[in-house]
Amino acid sequence: MRRPELRGLYAVTPESTDGAALLRQVEAALAGGCRIVQLRDKESRMSERLARAHALRAATRRHGALLLINDDLALCQLVDADGVHLGRDDGDLHIARAILGPGRILGASCYADLDAARSAIAAGADYVAFGAAFASPTKPDAASAPLALYTRACAELDAPVCAIGGITVANAAPLIDAGVDLLAVITDLFSAPDIEARANQYQRLFAKARP
Ligand SMILES: Cc1ncc(COP(=O)(O)OP(=O)(O)O)c(N)n1
Ligand SMILES: Cc1nc(C(=O)O)sc1CCOP(=O)(O)O
Numbered sequence: 001m002r003r004p005e006l007r008g009l010y011a012v013t014p015e016s017t018d019g020a021a022l023l024r025q026v027e028a029a030l031a032g033g034c035r036i037v038q039l040r041d042k043e044s045r046m047s048e049r050l051a052r053a054h055a056l057r058a059a060t061r062r063h064g065a066l067l068l069i070n071d072d073l074a075l076c077q078l079v080d081a082d083g084v085h086l087g088r089d090d091g092d093l094h095i096a097r098a099i100l101g102p103g104r105i106l107g108a109s110c111y112a113d114l115d116a117a118r119s120a121i122a123a124g125a126d127y128v129a130f131g132a133a134f135a136s137p138t139k140p141d142a143a144s145a146p147l148a149l150y151t152r153a154c155a156e157l158d159a160p161v162c163a164i165g166g167i168t169v170a171n172a173a174p175l176i177d178a179g180v181d182l183l184a185v186i187t188d189l190f191s192a193p194d195i196e197a198r199a200n201q202y203q204r205l206f207a208k209a210r211p
Pocket of ligand 1: 012038087088130
């Protein structure tokens with residue numbers, strides 16, 4: 001079943017930010033209209049990740065937004081997040097779906113591989129992510145996913161398509177025109193001088209595109 005809420009700006013949290021600052025930044029993105037947040041934290045100790053996940057859970061609830069957790073099913077369940085995002089080294093998607101049950105969201109990284117996306121959807125993924133759409137300051141070594149791949153993915157796959165990697169408000173329009181449902185962004189959102197205004201710019205790009 002397609003989830004209509006899986007459309008728009010998808011804020012993925014930056015590393016190397018202290019917890020209080022991160023919460024303020026995410027609150028600003030939410031105030032700007034962002035409805036989906038992913039906690040991606042590969043640096044903090046478990047106790048700090050748990051504290052951040054709890055804080056982001058409360059903030060996203062206040063704004064009626066979704067919280068997804070990168071890599072960590074247990075943390076997702078512990079804080080009652082809305083779902084997880086998993087990559088190719090993060091475990092079997094069938095097992096993740098069985099653990100999550102039908103209600104939680106399962107997102108899967110598919111890099112530039114349409115067959116991997118078909119398998120992920122068959123295993124129960126609610127959306128599939130392809131990247132890197134552009135050179136990514138966060139992941140400079142990520143392989144690239146060309147625009148034509150997004151066009152095909154949107155035409156051929158029966159699940160929301162997410163783009164990630166080097167996305168900015170200035171380069172996002174062709175992805176939205178190709179039919180991409182979700183734009184996952186770290187740097188261009190969280191390094192913006194006004195995060196609320198930047199989130200709003202993304203939401204307006206979606207609002208003026210076809211549904
Ligand atoms: C929405 C979204 N898409 C892709 C990724 C990347 O996931 P992965 O390949 O598992 O890499 P890490 O994020 O774990 O470095 C993502 N996190 N979110
Ligand atoms: C976490 C991640 N995954 C990618 C992939 O290509 O799978 S690119 C990426 C980083 C995205 O950050 P930024 O918006 O700063 O480029």
